[in-house]
Amino acid sequence: MEELAPKVSLIYILSQSVVIRFAKGAVVPGDRMGWSSPSHDERVEQWIGRHSRGQIILACVLATFLVGYVDYLSGPRIVISVVYVVPIAIAALFAGPVPAVGLSILSILVSLVSDVALGLSINALYVPAVNGVLRLLFFLFLVFVLSRLRELQSGLEVRVEERARALALETAERQRLEQEMLEISEREQRRIGQDLHDGLCQHLTGTALASQVLAEKLDAQGRAESEAAHRIVDLVEEAISLARGMAKGLNPVELQADGLMQALEEFTATTTDLFGVTCRFECPTPVLIHSPNTATQLYRIAQEAVGNAVKHGQAKGITVTLEENEDGIRLCVSDDGRGLDKGAAGAKGMGLRIMADRARMIGGRFNVASHWPRGVELSCLIPQGPQMEAH
Amino acid sequence: MNRKLKVLLIDDHPLVREWLTSLIDQQPDMAVCGEAEDVQSAIKVLKAASPDIAVVDLSLKDASGLELVKSIKAKWPQVGIVVLSMHDEDVYAERCIRAGARGYVMKRESTKRIITAIHEVHAGRLCVSDQMAASFAEKFVGGRAGAQSSLQDLSDRELEVFNLLGRGLGTRQIAETLNVSIKTVQAYCARIKQKLHLATATELLREAVRWHDKQSEGAGVA
Secondary structure, three states, X not given: OOXXXXXXXXXXXXXXXXXXXXXXXXHOHHHHHOOOOOOHHHHHHHHHHOOOHHHHHHHHHHHHHHHHHHHHHHOOOOOOHHHXXXXXXXXXXXXXXXXXXXXXXXXXXXXXXXXXXXOOOHHHHXXXXXXXXXXXXXXXXXXXXXXXXXXXXXXXXXXHHHHHHHHHHHHHHHXXXXXXXXXXXXXXXXXXXXXHHXXXXXXXXXXXXXXXXXXXXXXXXXXXXXXXXXXXXXXXXXXXXXHHHHHHHHOOOOOOOOHHHHHHHHHHHHHHHHHOOEEEEEOOOOOOOOOHHHHHHHHHHHHHHHHHHHHOOOOOEEEEEEEEEOOEEEEEEEEOOOOOOOOOOHHHHHXXXXXXXXXXXXXXXXXXXXXXXXXXXXXXXXXXXXXXXXX | OOOOXXXXXXOOOHHHHHXXXXXHHHOOXXXXXXXXXXXXXXXXXXXXXXXXXXXXXXXXXXXXXXXXXXXXXXXXXXXXEEEEEOOOHHHHHHHHHHHOOOEEEEHHHHHHHHHHHHHHHHOOOOEOOHHHHHHHHHHHHXXXXXXXXXXXXXXXXXXXXXXXXXXXXXXXXXXXXXXXXXHHHHHHHHHHHHHOOOOOHHHHHHHHHHHHHHHXXXXXXX
């Protein structure tokens, strides 16, 4: 009896650790949500996953026989029938309910056989048989619970994956829509600007000329009304200037490659004049941008960033830098203002998001950095390899 | 009495043509001899009517007015050209004058100035705004003459960079063409700016393009 004790305790410890592992693997679907790195539960699952269902069943059957043999060795007074649970649980979790039920029956039979082998007479089998039936009921209940758990878990995993996929799709769609919105608004602004410039301004030019014709006619007749006619000419010319100014605001960047440089130079000068801040434009070497869309989006980013610095940051000095370096074309707006509030919300946060969207739209990387103790630096880098500049 | 000046109008906007015609016809000493809305019909009228003055809009339906100015200058050198444009003079005036125009009038101030401009150009004088004329003079005295002499100060490599800038190449392309790093090109640009007394990259580019245009014009004549 003494030499059996260590064997039994060894089997007990082994079986307990295996049961705990599998129970954890089955019950904790939270790990699947991605909060923790692959734990040993997942490793167990992976290990199980590498083996076919047949192999698992075979292993469980062998384990059952092994347990039966140990049952036999441990003698009639030590009851280790609980250990039969291990292969049944494994089968229920990883091979399905039918093999698990089969194993349950098998384990009852094996334990009966071991009892018989231990010398129990066939006639005295009544008590172990009743115990066996009760145990079978318990095993079946366990199989039912574990299979159900397994089902729920895999259902949950599928649902989580579905949700995650739907969410990713939705996010992508939202980004696409935002970019499309920006593109459309930019296109529309350009179109309206173009219409103002080519349509309305020309029309007004014709009107001014017509008024001049009238004024000169009235002059020739020596009529006093000629003065009013000349005044109309002036007014219409003012209207042309106004409409041109609006067109410029809507369509700020001229189409040629150095349009952005010119536009930013003009913009910084105007900002300095209008807002009483020192807004400098730094552009060490000519930066040529051949895509009007890229140029316009960069201009809008600069415009928004400078606007933020003046309005929210109460900056006194702003520097707009446009440069080309080994990484690509870089636009940077830095100021000496109050900096960004934590979690910049509302209009300001929206502004940052739109700037980031614009940057993304033209394949750029947008970056915001707060400087201590004052100042913000916003930058947008458009990566450019040797091959991208080829045409 | 002298015969009236014959003016040809080339503008793609009908309302502008209509009233500009009225205005010109109203003058005692000039008359519109033809109108055109694009380059093709302009060439036809030029052949048929032999005008003294052509008033050209920069944005035409089928081509750039600037090209038209160049071809008028080449084929009908006796025709004085006044450019009438919606665009700002500081961007285009100089290019138009270099292309062969003798006057540049912005549409927003055209009403009173266009008649003066036609007279001036016919008399053989240049007609641009006072501001523009001052800037030309400055460039001639300080800038261009200065630049011309300082161009000699440029090293061969710097001149090469300057020339490539004028051809419309970006910093990266220049670096690739010359097989140097972008930083090196930036250093060249900084030195060129310093030597030519140019404040900004925009000025540098404009100067380079102007120099390049002048070189190629010279090459074309020779």
